[in-house]
Amino acid sequence: MSHIPGQADQRSAADVYSARCPSRAALALIADKWAVLVAGCLVDGPKRHSWLRHQIGGISGKMLTRTLRELERAGLVERRIFPEVPPRVEYSLSPLGASLREPVAALTEWAKANGSLVVEARTRNGRPVERAG
């Protein structure tokens, strides 16, 4: 098979350190606590907005809606409307979104294993750095 520049393997050619690479946009999308938590819920199957909002402590309805829309727009989440009265809406991972299982699990497992140590270190080291958002 001949190698044509531009048709090279996307994975090896991609560079998250380049601000203009599509992989950077994908990283920015999923390197977000709300996106990780929403995707983590949907790994288990389709969910409704109200279920997600109840499950994900601290998320506002507006932020949940925004996060779902961004994931939907990126082709990672599918929105399905059931013609009931009132209409029922369910969100699920798309086939592409199913690939999030591994990175989401790696992040949440790391956080669960190291959360106490991180918070202890912060307590030792004094006041928080202020950060937007």
Next chain:
Amino acid sequence: MSHIPGQADQRSAADVYSARCPSRAALALIADKWAVLVAGCLVDGPKRHSWLRHQIGGISGKMLTRTLRELERAGLVERRIFPEVPPRVEYSLSPLGASLREPVAALTEWAKANGSLVVEARTRNGRPVERAG
């Protein structure tokens, strides 16, 4: 060994879905594109601020400083000053920070493998959702 409530295994007791759990704070810290990119550089060894700024496309000096300070405060990054003229400062992962290797790799590999598909889906689906930051 007897089991005392409160001394249970941190990992199984931790719940990233609870807004007050230390694991949520740890998730919020690392589920951030700049934190992932900085940690991804430091996985390869100690680095200087100027090197990181050059390597990480699109990061401002201010955001790099803030990200390094947050990681340092959380006990994940160590800052070492070499008594030269002018003093040289290097950042490296702490022993705790070394545990970031796996989740950082999982996120960046996912982004590299799926970046093009995500950007294609966004193009199909129209204009971006506005998001703070």
